[in-house]
Amino acid sequence: MQDGKTEEMNFEEKTVDFRYDIVIIGGGPAGMSAAVQAYEDGSRSILIIEREKRLGGILKQCIHPGFGLEMYKEELTGPEFAARIAAKVREYGIKCMMSTMVLDVDQQLRVTATSSELGVFTVQAKAVVLAMGCRERPRGALNTPGTRPAGVYTAGAAQYFVNMYGYLPGKEVVILGSGDIGLIMARRMTLEGAKVKAVCEVMPYSGGLARNIEQCLNDFGIPLMLSHTVIEVHGKERLTGVTIAQVENVPGAGRVPVKGTEQYIPCDTLLLSVGLIPENELTVKCGIKLDPATKGAAVDQDRQTEIPGIYSCGNVLHVHDLADFAAQEARIAGAAAAKRVRELDRAEKEGAVEGENEPEKKIRIGLKTDGKVRYVVPQFITAREDVNVFYRVSDVFDAPQLTVTVENNAKDADGSATGEGTETLLKKKYLKLAPGTMQSVTLKKEMLERCTDGGTIKFGLS
Amino acid sequence: MFDVAIIGAGVIGGMIARELSVYELKICMLEAENDVGRGSSSANSAIVHAGFDAKPGTLKARFNVEGSGMMERVCADLGVKYKKNGSIVVGFGEEDRKTLEELLERGRRNGVRELYIAEKEELHAMEPGLAEDADCALVAPTGAIVCPYELTFAAVGNAMDNGAELLLNFEAEKIEETGSGKDAYYTVEAKDGRKIEARNIVNSAGLYSDAIAEMAGCGTFKITPRRGEYMLLDKTSGNACSCTIFRTPTKMGKGILISPTVDGNLLLGPTSVNIDDKEDFSVTAEGLDRIIAQVRREMPKVNTGSVITSFCGLRAVGDTGDFIINNPKRGFFNAAAIESPGLTSSPAIARYVAELIRDSGLEMKKKDNYIATRRAYHWFRELDKEERNKVIAKEPEYGHVICRCENITEGEILNAIRQNPRATDIDGVKMRTRAQMGRCQGGFCGPHIVKMMAEFMGVPILSLTKKGKGSFMNIQKTK
Numbered sequence: 001m002q003d004g005k006t007e008e009m010n011f012e013e014k015t016v017d018f019r020y021d022i023v024i025i026g027g028g029p030a031g032m033s034a035a036v037q038a039y040e041d042g043s044r045s046i047l048i049i050e051r052e053k054r055l056g057g058i059l060k061q062c063i064h065p066g067f068g069l070e071m072y073k074e075e076l077t078g079p080e081f082a083a084r085i086a087a088k089v090r091e092y093g094i095k096c097m098m099s100t101m102v103l104d105v106d107q108q109l110r111v112t113a114t115s116s117e118l119g120v121f122t123v124q125a126k127a128v129v130l131a132m133g134c135r136e137r138p139r140g141a142l143n144t145p146g147t148r149p150a151g152v153y154t155a156g157a158a159q160y161f162v163n164m165y166g167y168l169p170g171k172e173v174v175i176l177g178s179g180d181i182g183l184i185m186a187r188r189m190t191l192e193g194a195k196v197k198a199v200c201e202v203m204p205y206s207g208g209l210a211r212n213i214e215q216c217l218n219d220f221g222i223p224l225m226l227s228h229t230v231i232e233v234h235g236k237e238r239l240t241g242v243t244i245a246q247v248e249n250v251p252g253a254g255r256v257p258v259k260g261t262e263q264y265i266p267c268d269t270l271l272l273s274v275g276l277i278p279e280n281e282l283t284v285k286c287g288i289k290l291d292p293a294t295k296g297a298a299v300d301q302d303r304q305t306e307i308p309g310i311y312s313c314g315n316v317l318h319v320h321d322l323a324d325f326a327a328q329e330a331r332i333a334g335a336a337a338a339k340r341v342r343e344l345d346r347a348e349k350e351g352a353v354e355g356e357n358e359p360e361k362k363i364r365i366g367l368k369t370d371g372k373v374r375y376v377v378p379q380f381i382t383a384r385e386d387v388n389v390f391y392r393v394s395d396v397f398d399a400p401q402l403t404v405t406v407e408n409n410a411k412d413a414d415g416s417a418t419g420e421g422t423e424t425l426l427k428k429k430y431l432k433l434a435p436g437t438m439q440s441v442t443l444k445k446e447m448l449e450r451c452t453d454g455g456t457i458k459f460g461l462s
Numbered sequence: 463m464f465d466v467a468i469i470g471a472g473v474i475g476g477m478i479a480r481e482l483s484v485y486e487l488k489i490c491m492l493e494a495e496n497d498v499g500r501g502s503s504s505a506n507s508a509i510v511h512a513g514f515d516a517k518p519g520t521l522k523a524r525f526n527v528e529g530s531g532m533m534e535r536v537c538a539d540l541g542v543k544y545k546k547n548g549s550i551v552v553g554f555g556e557e558d559r560k561t562l563e564e565l566l567e568r569g570r571r572n573g574v575r576e577l578y579i580a581e582k583e584e585l586h587a588m589e590p591g592l593a594e595d596a597d598c599a600l601v602a603p604t605g606a607i608v609c610p611y612e613l614t615f616a617a618v619g620n621a622m623d624n625g626a627e628l629l630l631n632f633e634a635e636k637i638e639e640t641g642s643g644k645d646a647y648y649t650v651e652a653k654d655g656r657k658i659e660a661r662n663i664v665n666s667a668g669l670y671s672d673a674i675a676e677m678a679g680c681g682t683f684k685i686t687p688r689r690g691e692y693m694l695l696d697k698t699s700g701n702a703c704s705c706t707i708f709r710t711p712t713k714m715g716k717g718i719l720i721s722p723t724v725d726g727n728l729l730l731g732p733t734s735v736n737i738d739d740k741e742d743f744s745v746t747a748e749g750l751d752r753i754i755a756q757v758r759r760e761m762p763k764v765n766t767g768s769v770i771t772s773f774c775g776l777r778a779v780g781d782t783g784d785f786i787i788n789n790p791k792r793g794f795f796n797a798a799a800i801e802s803p804g805l806t807s808s809p810a811i812a813r814y815v816a817e818l819i820r821d822s823g824l825e826m827k828k829k830d831n832y833i834a835t836r837r838a839y840h841w842f843r844e845l846d847k848e849e850r851n852k853v854i855a856k857e858p859e860y861g862h863v864i865c866r867c868e869n870i871t872e873g874e875i876l877n878a879i880r881q882n883p884r885a886t887d888i889d890g891v892k893m894r895t896r897a898q899m900g901r902c903q904g905g906f907c908g909p910h911i912v913k914m915m916a917e918f919m920g921v922p923i924l925s926l927t928k929k930g931k932g933s934f935m936n937i938q939k940t941k
Binding site: 015051099101103112114115116117118119120135136138139140141143145146147148149150153154156157160161162164165166167168169170171191192193231232233236237238268277279281 | 693694741743744745746747749750769770771772773847850851854855858859860861862863866867869871872901902903904905906908909912913923924927928929930931932933934935936937938939940941
């Protein structure tokens with residue numbers, strides 16, 4: 001490293017060690033569901049690569065109930081929910097490589113990974129499904145002033161200590177951020193005998209699910225302090241306390257502390273639940289551009305990224321509110337990957353020239369938002385069939401109306417659309433919309449038949 | 463009885479121990495913390511200064527230029543990341559140009575090679591991210607960057623590989639001298655009652671070197687902590703500039719620097735405020751605001767929102783304006799008040815202190831079996847696929863990734879716990895391997911590393927700390 005040479009390995013000269021039709025990166029609810037769907041659609045050469053010892057992803061440590069209501073119409077814990085999907089993976093005999101870390105995915109669909117058993121190896125796929133999940137924002141990202149003692153954890157790290165190892169990281173707790181893991185940990189730490197003194201949320205509303213605020217805070221008398229944040233961390237070795245303050249929105253400066261509202265709270269533990277970020281290092285390294293709003297890849301209705309044959313689903317695509325939805329979305333990607341493999345195999349049988357057997361080019365209709373709608377998934381549509389569009393809003397809105405319009409492209413390259421100019425596709429009224437809950441609407445085939453190739457569908461709130 | 467006891471195992475103490483471990487001497491390092499390099503050595507600008515800044519004729523000027531010349535070789539021997547990326551001092555307007563010309567002249571007098579002043583066009587071609595109105599710069603191609611804590615670990619480790627001992631959590635409280643002439647020796651007593659005896663003492667205790675000198679009965683100087691706050695940005699911002707960028711110094715001080723790090727991040731800082739408390743490592747909101755404001759002025763496109771951590775270092779500033787390196791009484795040697803450019807100077811200071819000790823009459827005979835080099839912490843990461851697979855076939859733990867942000871393997875983490883100086887707490891593993899230093903800051907791998915350490919060291923999970931003393935990671939078992 002004398003010359004500042006990069007640490008990344010040079011994978012230019014790849015020797016292929018294994019071949020699978022579909023390689024799925026991540027064995028959490030999304031990765032497993034994609035594999036199960038691909039199998040059910042006829043694929044028999046599927047590989048799941050999972051970095052931990054067991055399947056299940058983050059659900060292994062989520063021992064609370066609330067999973068499965070959408071998928072199984074019953075309330076399960078995280079490990080139970082994961083076990084249901086894992087049972088299918090086993091029943092179908094889908095190959096899983098455990099304790100294996102993917103180091104690189106390239107645009108030629110080669111996946112390079114490492115494990116103790118196999119060393120560093122490369123797998124050639126016909127389709128790759130990215131399902132790496134997301135991670136929590138750490139303290140550093142907040143740039144909170146003060147010292148750097150022990151006792152400051154992300155809520156998920158604390159959850160791991162408590163639920164997986166059986167150790168309690170602290171007894172007097174302040175939680176910063178009201179994301180769902182923070183709320184769940186407020187209750188979990190309380191049940192273990194810790195005193196949770198406050199949950200501070202910098203925004204005037206919580207980003208967590210309403211049911212979690214009720215069941216995890218209100219039922220235990222834990223105060224939720226909206227528009228409050230931690231402005232200083234105290235303690236040399238172990239945390240001794242935090243200073244919190246109210247914040248106000250100052251145009252141009254963001255949400256800043258209000259002088260005179262500072263309060264010192266003695267505590268030995270600060271848990272952070274200040275947002276989740278899709279884990280897209282492999283995606284970016286592969287040359288796939290991210291949507292700045294979702295921090296995941298931009299995808300079409302099949303969850304295919306801009307790179308043919310690479311799909312993305314679950315929390316690595318966008319952070320879902322429920323694991324059920326992440327798993328359901330993954331089935332879309334799994335089905336599409338299986339379909340791609342079928343088409344490639346058919347083309348190969350029919351003797352297509354190598355390199356020219358990519359499925360034919362499709363139409364492209366972009367999806368945009370007005371800012372009040374914070375993001376939509378998918379970000380573009382390449383076929384005129386029913387598409388379920390997920391979206392989240394950027395603030396709390398009372399009695400809003402969602403309006404979906406299309407701005408048609410005068411030059412319809414495809415020539416099959418009936419619409420022209422700008423027209424409204426659908427309107428939908430809500431009682432209330434909040435950032436914590438994911439929404440969805442279906443764009444029907446008939447609507448998309450009015451949208452030209454190259455046109456833009458806009459999601460707006462009024 | 464040790465021949466030499468070195469109080470304070472930072473980069474200066476470590477380098478001195480390494481220099482002395484060439485000889486047939488019995489050496490020990492006494493460190494107050496639970497790991498080496500926990501003071502100013504781990505929180506500084508990570509720069510190898512070219513040497514144009516120090517006043518000609520001072521020890522700072524001499525050892526800066528000497529140390530800068532030695533550093534590349536030292537880093538190669540010790541397997542420490544080093545990159546000669548060049549430094550520039552950027553000027554805005556005529557007043558700055560005058561100052562830069564003075565610096566150029568001063569640098570030449572100090573013996574710094576290759577210095578010149580670049581005009582606007584060349585400057586912007588070198589660093590396209592600079593603010594448009596930056597119109598000239600002093601260019602120092604010999605400026606470099608290094609990993610300061612890795613250098614400390616490597617120097618201490620190399621000394622230990624050559625027989626030096628390391629006593630951790632040894633907080634010196636009392637120093638007594640016994641006997642006289644050739645038979646004289648010192649007894650150093652720690653707060654916890656441990657005692658060691660040594661014929662010679664080197665005082666490289668950083669912020670506390672004034673207190674150590676006083677214990678030895680030659681307290682002639684005072685150390686004032688000067689706070690320097692830093693922000694470390696994600697690797698996505700690491701290519702904002704290629705050189706280390708200084709602002710032209712004004713009456714208000716040297717200002718904030720912008721520098722790539724050897725690991726590919728971007729480092730912003732330091733602030734500069736004299737404080738009273740030698741234990742106050744807190745980062746302030748004002749300090750962070752100042753860093754952000756000045757960086758915006760110099761390089762408007764740097765995304766300060768990509769910060770992954772902020773930290774504070776305290777420089778040990780003496781009251782003489784220069785390093786204090788001397789032999790005030792028999793068998794007692796100061797290497798004190800080593801503020802900037804202390805990291806750069808460290809190999810030259812070590813060589814000089816060894817000379818002082820020899821000159822005082824200690825017999826120093828070279829060892830036959832001296833080990834000059836050390837395997838780098840990052841050796842595994844530099845291997846290609848085939849080489850990696852050879853290692854993994856023998857030691858499978860090198861195939862198993864634990865830290866997913868930085869791709870650090872179980873093998874590398876175990877190595878940090880085994881290799882001199884051994885990591886005994888969580889931050890120790892982090893600073894040696896970079897595990898937990900990435901974007902998630904240990905959110906995922908932190909608990910795994912705690913468990914691995916407990917198993918490997920054969921201690922209960924509850925006994926593990928973040929950084930020694932009372933910094934426990936967990937409080938009790940669950941119900």
